[in-house]
Amino acid sequence: MSTDKVTRNRWLILSHGFNMDGRASSQTITDKIPYLLEAGIKPTVFSAITGIKDQRFPHNQFLAWGxxxxxxxxxxxIANQYGRGFIYKLLTRTVSILLAPLIGLEKLCLGYSSQWSWSIPAFxxxxxxxCAGKIDMVYSTGGAWSAHLAGxxxxxxxxISWIVEIHDPLVIRKSPIDEGSEMPKQRDARFRHYLERQIIRYADFAWWFTDGAVHFAKARNPNLNSTGSAQGFMVLPGAEPPGGLSAAKRHLYTDTLNLSHSGSLAKDRSLSTILNALQGLFKKYPEAREKIRVHVYGAAxxxxxxDAITKLGYQDVLIAHGRLEMDPASGKSGRERVVEKMQEADVLILLHGNNEWCAEYIPSKFYEYLWTGxxxxxITHRNSQLDEMLSMRGGYLSHExxxxxxEMALERIWLDWQEQRLIEPKWLPLGVDQAVEQILTEIKYKH
Structure with a gap:
């Protein structure tokens, strides 16, 4: 596969969730756009209809066929057009009822993740x-693997030249000794296993977001970086500071220790870990019961x-704010509003999870956290790269x-807050400019 310098600049970017407010899979590519434009790239974007249509360049939105x-x-x-009120509930429920038989048939016949069929109109x-000679290179990014399938x-x-940005590992390993080489039984996992092999065989360049992800991709595919296969590397995606926020905003202590979590939650990434630790702290420091609040933004x-809230009676301790959408009054996006809330917090909670794939994954929220100061x-799990990045910047580090x-880390936070000497992290945010510069250097793009 040729590695000659690429001088052509008409790129087709395949991104299912492009311009979806607050979505990590969207931000990873949309944050890059200004730097790609500055570098002379002329993009054409294909996405689903889920995001806001971009006006800076050709942006075509397609309905998936499944x-x-x-x-x-x-x-x-519908949410973008009418909000999430009565019209949204009426139309989405009606469509769900009408499509239910077809969705059941699709799952029975194929068993793939829902967005797979977007690859058909994108292709x-x-x-x-x-064929019309309007594109020089295809850049698939995700997120949803349908973009890679179309690529x-x-x-x-x-x-055509094809470059691939893999956000999360396509192959999910089961244990530290499992390299993921064995073909999975579940159909979607089996297809993702196949797709990774195809990417490494046919792509010109491919990159992942952690050292662990590159390591295990190489273990499964020894031909990675060999002649005739994809040239693979690691890129730290970084993030841009929404709304121009910076560490210059002085932190003010109040009479409440506010812990804040943003992003998705699941059984393997649960705030019950924090709530259970609070139980021991409240027994040792009863006054902390009225002083500590955990704020949750984003997902349900x-x-x-x-269960932990109900069992421990912490209905007043944990405050779930839900997903923050664009505010029509201020014009601020949901992303900007969330980052402002982050900056108002005393301490930001980063839950990594407890699955084996944590060794290959760094939460995208981490990069936004770095901009808040x-x-x-x-609370991390088997990821020395993430631990090192946290330690060099200063913070509180625990392990799943x-x-x-x-419990010791929580107690230290409580005592530090009481004395108004919470750790002040080093100002070492990671912007997106460094990611774009590395990508363009690796693929030998020359403006």
Whole structure:
């Protein structure tokens, strides 16, 4: 596979969730756009209808052809058009009822994740542009693996240059000794296993977001970086400071210790870990019961957190603010509003999870946290790269499963807050400019 310098600048960017407010899979690519434009790239973007249409360059939005993906995309499109009130509830429920039989049939016949079918219109329209001589390179990014599938089809059909950005590992390993080489039994996992091999065989360049992800991809695919296969590397994605926020905003202590979590929650990434640790702290320092509050922004609470709230009677301790959408009054996006709330917190909670794939994954929220100038309390799992990045910047670091260590970290935060000497992190945010510069250097793009 040729590694000659690429001088052509008409790129087709395949991104299912492009311009979706607050979505990590969207921000990872949309944050890059200004730097790509500055570097002379002329993008054409293909996405689903779920985001806001970009006016700076050609941006085509396509409906997925499968019923499950259509339902998903339709919900977000209706929310963008009418909000999440009565019209949203009426239309989305009606569509869900009408599509239910077809969705059941799709799952029975294929068993793939819902967004797979978006690759069909992306391929058809991309093929037309390439055959018309309007595209020099295809850049698939995700997020949803449908973008990579469309990129693969375009590569096979036209031979065009293809670069691939893999956000989360396509192959999920089961244990530290499992490299993920064994073919999974579940159909979607089996297809993702196949897709990774195809990417490494046909892509010109591919990159992942952690050292661990590159390591295990190489272990499964020894041909990575060899002649005739993809050239693979690691990129730290970084993030841009929404709303121009910076550490210059002085932190003010109040009469409440505010811990804040942003992002998704699940059984394997649950705030019940924090709530259970609070129980021991409240026994040792009874006055802390009225002073500590945990604020949650973004996704719904996971079942373990809900159970812990009920069991421990912490309805007043944990405050779930839900998802912050764009505010029409101020004009601020949901992303900007959330980051402002982050900066108002005393300590930011970063939950890594407890699955084996944590060794290959760094939460995207981490990079936004770095722009707030607030200390991070991270509970990580088997990821030395993330631990090192946290340690060099200063913060509170615990490890998943170490209940004593978690309780000790919480007690230290409580005592530091009382004395108004919470850790002041080093100002070492990671912007997106460094990611774009590295990508362009690796693929030998020359303006």
């Amino acid at each position: 019923p499950a993906a259509f339902r998903f995309d339709f919900r977000h499109w 058809i329209h991309g093929y037309k542009l390439i 693969l089809w375009l590569k096979k059909a036209t031979g 609470l996971d079942s373990l957190t809900v 607030r200390p991070i309390w991270a 499963g170490d209940n004593i260590g978690i």
